[in-house]
Amino acid sequence: MSDDRLHWTFNGDPNQVGAPTGVRSITGDDINMVFQPIVEIDTGRLFAHEALVRCKLPQYSTPQILFLAAEKERACGHLGHIIRKQTFERCQDTALFVNVHPEELAQRWLVRPDDPINFHEREVYLEITESAAFTHYDLCMSVLKDVCARAAVHLVVDDYGAGYSNLARILDLNPKIVKLDGDLIRGIDKDPRRQMMVRHMVALCTDLGAKVVAECIETVEELKAVADQGVHFAQGFVIARPAFPPPEINFPLARPSQPSPVMKNRPPPKPIGKLLVRDSDDAALPASKPAPTIPRPNSVAAAPTAPRPSAKPSKAPSKRPPKRATPSALPALPKRPPPTPGSR
Numbered sequence: 350m351s352d353d354r355l356h357w358t359f360n361g362d363p364n365q366v367g368a369p370t371g372v373r374s375i376t377g378d379d380i381n382m383v384f385q386p387i388v389e390i391d392t393g394r395l396f397a398h399e400a401l402v403r404c405k406l407p408q409y410s411t412p413q414i415l416f417l418a419a420e421k422e423r424a425c426g427h428l429g430h431i432i433r434k435q436t437f438e439r440c441q442d443t444a445l446f447v448n449v450h451p452e453e454l455a456q457r458w459l460v461r462p463d464d465p466i467n468f469h470e471r472e473v474y475l476e477i478t479e480s481a482a483f484t485h486y487d488l489c490m491s492v493l494k495d496v497c498a499r500a501a502v503h504l505v506v507d508d509y510g511a512g513y514s515n516l517a518r519i520l521d522l523n524p525k526i527v528k529l530d531g532d533l534i535r536g537i538d539k540d541p542r543r544q545m546m547v548r549h550m551v552a553l554c555t556d557l558g559a560k561v562v563a564e565c566i567e568t569v570e571e572l573k574a575v576a577d578q579g580v581h582f583a584q585g586f587v588i589a590r591p592a593f594p595p596p597e598i599n600f601p602l603a604r605p606s607q608p609s610p611v612m613k614n615r616p617p618p619k620p621i622g623k624l625l626v627r628d629s630d631d632a633a634l635p636a637s638k639p640a641p642t643i644p645r646p647n648s649v650a651a652a653p654t655a656p657r658p659s660a661k662p663s664k665a666p667s668k669r670p671p672k673r674a675t676p677s678a679l680p681a682l683p684k685r686p687p688p689t690p691g692s693r
Contacts, residue, residue, distance in 0.1 A: 372415070372424040375431060379405050382435045383591035386598050387446065387562060387584045390576050393600035397444035397474065399584065400436040401591050416450055426456035433465040440595060444472040446505060451481035454488040459496050466500055473502040474526055479509050479519065486518050494522070505562075509550070520557055527554045529580070531565030538570035548578040555579070569601045576602065 384398040402412055409415040419428045429450060436447060447466070449459070458464060459475075466473055475493060482489050497504050503525035529547065537543050551561045563575040566585030575583060589596040 372409075372419040372422050372428055375404070375406070375428065377431055377435050380431060380435050381405060381593065382432070382439050383593045384440055384445075384595040385584060385591040386589045386596065387582050388588055388598055388600055390572075390580060390583050390602070393598070393602065395443070395598060396582055397446055397472070398440060398595050399446040399476075399591075400432070400440065400448075402432050402448075419450070420452050423452070423456070425450045425452040426458035429453045430458050430464065437465045437469045439593065441469070442471065443595070444474070445469065446474045446476055448476045448507070449493075451477065451485040451488065454485060454492045457492065459492060460499075466496070466502060473500070474505045475502055476505040476507045476528070478507045479530070482506055482519055482522060489522055524559050526562060526582075527559045528562040528564055528584075534563050534565050534571060534575060534585075535567070536571070538568070538574040544574060544578055547575065547580070551579045551581075572602060 381403040383401050383403060385401060386395055387397045387399060388394060389396050402415070404410075404412075404415050409418065415428070416425070419425045433447060436445060453459065459466065466475075475496065477489060477493065493504055496502060504522060505526040505528060506519055506522065506524045507528045508530045509519070509527045527550075529550065533543060533547060537547065547563075554561050560581040561579075562582040562584055563580045564584040566572050566575065566583055566587050568587055572583055572585075572587055588600060589598055
């Protein structure tokens, strides 16, 4: 048979079968892994890193060429296993996004108990492209959902909005994260129609329980634009380029100031009429009703409108409101008779 899919080696020429220099001969020493930060837009803090593969062999100069060769050799499972092993060994203390080729699902390497995905101590996010979720829907439903449930990893749909999607199928996978396609993000600050599209996509994903990542962000203006549309996480050259060791974050937007401990622990305001008050504030009434006068010490205006009862009724009512009683204004008490001897 001459089907190229049966060729177990690949030396750069798809029409030539040669020595074992193809994808199946690749080892961990032939692979470099670089990592790009994904940050939370609201705080500028690190959320996770995406692992990106780089092959040292010259015939696989780009990841696209590498995976095309692996697909022709039916070696995607072998390659994916090596990539995950290198990924988790080199970046152990952070949450990681790991790409999965759809052909790897059919070869079922991910469900093997010795797969490195089962031994990472932090959260793992498996990325599958939108097109793969559409063309390999049954495999995604059976394999990925099983892996996510058994290995406590999360599913990510990548390149969302690239044009393939039957939206119902994508959402049936119940992804934890949705990554917007880079073509939607490039130049978004100059395109109000794309801004509106992204805003509605974010709202839909949020309502269905998925967070949204905007990738391929290259300018501060693009970052501001996606932040204005409610996107949760950002990834791109404007924040950091892929590197190993994982690079430092350069987040160009101002971070919101942290609330003081007093305000942080203070209960939220309660609506009363048209005003907002807190439990510790003075009570307030709706603006439509006048607030009663609160008595204050030594205040004429705070004095009661009626005189206080005294031991003797006043002879004539006063035209002015009586002042608060003072020791000099109190009525004289009757003199007590002097004590008689022996009364104590």
